[in-house]
Amino acid sequence: MLVLRRLGQALITLAGAGVLVFAMLAVTPGDPARRVLEARGVGEPSPPAIAAMRDELRLDDPLLARFGSWAADAARGNLGTSWRTGRPVSDEFAARLPATLRLTGAALALAVGTALVLGTTAALGAGRWPDVLARGIALAVLVVPSFVLGIVILDLVVVRAGLGRVIADGTWATVFLPALTLALGSVATWSRILRTSLLEAGSATHLRVSAARGAGPRRRLLVHQLPNAAAPFLTMVGLGTAALIGGAPIVESVFTWPGIGRYTVEAINARDMPVVVGFTLVAVLTYVVAGLIVDLVCAAIDPRLRS
């Protein structure tokens, strides 16, 4: 029922993204075969070597067949060969993905936590100083670009104050500063969405009825207001994961975080499309999975969605 329909939509979205992304791969200038050979140290690739590589990469098959085999490989997790290092992209990603997941996970937690605090403070103190203060903070963190913040944090906090490490090793011990920088980017939008939905839920009649029953403000907030306000907020969080993944390359390259974002930045400079396409697929997959999870959580919260 609901889950199946959502799963269907998610698959269509993935397929659509696949087609879009493959089109980009197919259209990029430069001859992949020659670049892969050069990447593997072959100084002047001879025509027969190039022909062999073209065959290995199946570059000469008709477009549709190429897409079919590419999609099949991608489904099995084989993201093709990097034009820069000549090695399979999936191996490169496998080594670095945990670090990125750790970073985006920590950033997601931080962003949701901060957004909850700012959004709730703004909604509860609507119109008064908490509202202005919370929205001011949200605006301040939105306005300062993450890479400027990263540079300043790196120099002041890490080098001058001696807190944290410059060469982040991708473990939980050094995740806080990069995760904070990444999280602040989306806190503003999320706290604003939460504030609006909290205010909307706040004016709902059942809240006044529970007040008339003698319920205190904390019970009204936690038992009734927040759950009702959760759905739009969670949908935004689902959408926001794409922004987090999108922001990862910049933050990872500023904080030398050994994730796939930074690896993609290096690929960007070397115009290594398979890696970029791989990163895109990982990003879309995370976005679709996050969207599914959010839908399931919302359905769990709101029984009306289940029918």
Next chain:
Amino acid sequence: MSRGSLVRRLAACAVVTAVAAGCATTGGQEPTPAGPPTLTLATGFAIDDLDPLENGYWGPEFGYVELLMRPERGGAPTPWVLQELTNPAPTTWVLRLRDRVTFQNGTPLTGAALADLITFQLAENPDVASALEGATAAASGPLEVTLTTARPAPNVPSILADESMVPVYDVAAYRAHRDSGAAATELITKGLYTGPYVVDTLDAESMQLSPRADHWGGEPALDDLTLRFVPEAGARIQAVQAGEADIALYPPTATAQTLTGRQDSFYVTGAATGPTFVLQFNQREAPFDDERVRKAVYAGIDYTEIADEVMNGLYAPATGLYVDSRPWAEKTQAFDATRAATLLDEAGWTRAGDGPRSKGGQELRFGILTYPQQPDSDTLALAVQAQLARLGVGVDIRQVPDIQAAVEEQTGWQASVYGGGFISFGGDYLTPLVNTLRTGGPNNYTGTSDPALDALIDRLGVELDTTERDGLLRRIQTLIAERGYLGYLGVRLPAVVAGPAWRGYPVPISNLWVNAQTAPA
């Protein structure tokens, strides 16, 4: 409890949890180890594995691989793993090995092993094959190998001193490993090399090495050697400032100025082995199909201003294709604004007052290609733009992501700044000349094709007598200057950023950062 206090209580507990989480996940500073001498190097390029063919050239730089000869700043290469290198006849070279040189896996380096190594490299390494075409090597004694070249090859010593040509390794063990189809990561356990340091661990982030007590040259100076792979230059320097690394390699020239007055990091420079940034013109396209325009531009550039003003003394002024330390160096480049002006007038690019020069209604304007991988290329292009503006010559700067692909095209570019010396790491002066300026050379992007120049280069290729060689090289440099085929913008002083303990670090030539004697000053 009113709404207001609920808000305050909620905010307070949130802040407390945030701070606690923050401290827990922000690792403290790495304690700087006092005690015995250790070295942590932050380098920009990751080493994938220890495969001698794929990544052998990193070995000599970081002390876990050695070469047969050692390149020298001014003169010819000196013996390293070899005891002696003699050239009894024009096409025969005798290589005599030091005794007691053993690979880390214990097998000794014998004459037979060396001959087998050279033959294997000639077959597998395309660079060695093209540099020593038709050469053969045979063991002529327990610790001696005779190398026979097809024709006299004066650059054999330089080739044996080049990191990408013949790194010394146990070729039998490597061939066995390769035939077994095992993964390259297992090479760590094979002990293929003879270097003073042994690679213990290697991953995408760092390489850990430890000293080899039984090295033929005696106990190495360091107790521990670590390489950390950090592509971002800024991060490497900050790692040194934060005490996480002792030396940061490949620092951008721009950062030197920012380190003045700091006590936690120093910009340490060494003597240059050769000019680094070439300004090359595409002779197939206007306006550089006209020789006078090329010579005018080379004469119109103020090399001293570039070195002292633009680069704040971190460059040495370019005087020609070689630095003075080379015995045969000729001073072929000099800033002469009037000569440049007269050359341009002769070429028909006349100028009214101090407006732009034009010919037939068309303004004299050309584009220079730069590339992000070398930030100095932008700075130099900008300086050239400003200086040529004084002569009324317009310059447009265009940054391209892949400079190699751009200059390989016959058309579509007029000029480019390109990082590349005119002498190889090993000191080989011949191959760069053949590849870059001889007709049909693989790197001859400028389209230079001059029979007189080709003849001189071919004679140089077989000239073993040094005085004769120097005379030929001088005539080649003068001819290149007269035709305006090639010119250099500046001589970048090799540099590193060192922490307080390594302030006196002697910046080596040819990137050979670590050897058995390297130790904190």
Next chain:
Amino acid sequence: MTALAIRDLTVVYPNGHRALESISLHVHAGERWAVVGRSGSGKTTLVRAVLGLLPAGSTVTGSIEVDGREIVGRPERELRALRGRAVGYVPQDPFAACDPLRSVGHHVEEAWRAHRLPTPTGAVVGGLAEVDIADPEVRARHHPHHWSGGMLQRATIVAATAHEPPLTLADEPTSALDTELADDVLHTVRRRCGALLLISHDLALVARHADQVVVLADGREVDRGRCAELLSTPTVLETRSLVEAAVPPPRRVPSAPGGEPVAEVRGVSRRYGPVTAVDDVSLTQHRGEIVGIVGRSGSGKSTLARLVAGLERPDSGTVTLDGQSTRRRLRPGYVMPVFQDPVASLDRRWPLWRTLAEPVRARGAALTRDAAARALADVGLDPDLDRRPGSLSVGQAQRVAIARALLAEPALLVADEPTASLDVATAAAITDLLRGLADRGTALLVVSHDRARLAGYADRVLTMRDGRLG
């Protein structure tokens, strides 16, 4: 003991609006009082004052004692202890009063949980059984949207009277439900409460369930007395208008169904997947005739209205208007709609003259400003043509909607619950207006759940149940 003692209560809202002016009222245990008045007469403020839930910053003078304990000026903590225990509250719309995410059982348990009291075992299931809810054990776990309006209101009453509070406030407990459920719900309320204060705008309904009644107008008490007397011989003007509006006299002279047929519906059916909304309905409508269709929600009456208006095409059968079977060749504006939500039926960005001009321009004619002003005057509105719907009251907006419909010179008006969102007095005025239109020749098809009001102005009233016209 007096359950409720209000002495000289005056309430002024933060924006300066004087909602209540020196109100006094005593309700003893077991007594049943009603407070009646138009919308804006202050009934709502009175309830909120007794519950101590007035918006922050409103000034309250006088005294309110609930079960002997003073309310006015006491700290929030004290008031919260009273709510639910000393005074019960029954809201208007049961669906809006229940948190959609929680089960009905949770809604009832809230009465105890709000005071951090343990729910006595079996209290919830027992309570629901007492108000004769079938199979309470299972139903309690369901969510509000699975319940019918009447049953849910009974559950809310159980929640309101969980602590057997000495005073119960019932705030228009039946106006959101179908009329025939009203008496049943009020019986449940009376059975479960000590003293009762019933708030309503429907005097007739209240008279059957309360002993005494107070009539409010613009925040002041204008009349008071026993229900029976007030209902039979209303002396005060306000009371008389309320009585007439509440119980419209049945239409005395049914006009003969003269004139040619405006709309003919033959054997029409409409299905939405498995559900048959309209099942083989036939109907003929003549010029100047008001046909009323009554049915509970979900009986298919709205679908029938849309079919006649041509907004939907029937699956089988024919709808012939002005002799043509399909809508396309029909003269534009032959059929015009009147909606339940008047404000939404007007474009909130357009001034009134532009909304009125739209149907005229659609016919190719032009509407002069004074023609527009006359159209507004015809429906009893002051001719301020530049106002926007945002500044109109619900009643005024409905009048503009009708004026717009008339400017298209329709032969037939199709109205779906035209008076549902209006209070009694305004509804009465609109029905008179509609009656006037019919008398001037326009046919009207009106769909509603309020049989009594429809009977007051329709020529024929048909009942629709499960898609069939009875």
Next chain:
Amino acid sequence: MSILTRATPRVRAVHRPLWRALLARPAAQVGSAFGLALVLAAVLGPLFLPDPDMPDYADQLAPPSAAHWLGTDQSGRDLLARTLAGARTSLGAAALVMALAAVIGLVVGTLAGAIGGVVDTVLTRLTDVLLGLPSLVLTLAVVGVLGPGYANLVLAMAVTSWAGIARLARAVARGARSRPDVLAARMAGVGPVRAVLRHVVPGVAVQVAVAATLGLGEAVLALGGLSFLGLGAQPPTAEWGTMLAAGRDTFAYAPWQLIGPGLGLVLAVAAATLVGDALRDVTEPT
């Protein structure tokens, strides 16, 4: 009416024209003040300041002084002049991106919402895919195909950022089909297209304007981010992202390099967000 509706009777807000209502709000005043200051400075800047691209090697990385209010950069170029030149590049590009995105989004959204059926499903799926793809990666892919350069970057950004607006426009347009005032107009004889155009499109246009203004802030940030990664403006053009990237290596010694572009970005994003927020509050009061 019962306790459950608003306490005070319907507020008779006299409906002021949109922009006067907008300017009455303090947030909008501050936002538009920032915006105006930036635009004026960007336009009038070159009249008073030296040529932003003229290097002065005697004066490299000079701290802020009377001659150079914001100091000079690596090549001795005046940072104030470059920041204002950067303003023209960044703001111009961001405005262009949002304008293109707004137009594409409006058309696609209204079409999907109004027509429904297969067209709606296809367009919605496409919008959903574009929303899922991080804009950085999509932009890169397009730049990879078209090649680097600011024009390609602006085109790539526009192609990837219309999804949000399309989603908004579709929601409003879809609701419109069943809106009573549209039904009344249709029954009065107004054609379907004209009915949607006159009743629905103004509403959609206002909401799209709100989204575009908010999007302007994000576009400036994204352009900065992409240039920071070396994808955007090529040297020597002055652009905030590239200037920040250049300032990164020399930050410790010459922190003032970040003031110009950093402040520029902050002011631009603040102005866009404040005005956007106020515009949204005016059009749909919560």
